[in-house]
Amino acid sequence: MSLRQKIMASIGALFAGLILMVCFWGRPLLQILGLLIALDGLFLHWLWYRCPKCGKHLTWARTWTFCPRCGAWIDYDG
């Protein structure tokens, strides 16, 4: 799986979880499930959005082209 696909999957999980929480307002069990899916998305994003060279986490601030730490080019399709 390329980095781009990983980012899309993790953000997809985040939004799917949030949508679930909003759609099932008033149904605590389904909301907890939505929250877990959303947190899972956040966790996966944190886990996957890293520099392939030095492994340093890249922040949400922007879509990085080069690693702010080591300057390596980040290959989103590799």
Ligand SMILES: [Zn+2]
């Ligand atoms: Zn780096």
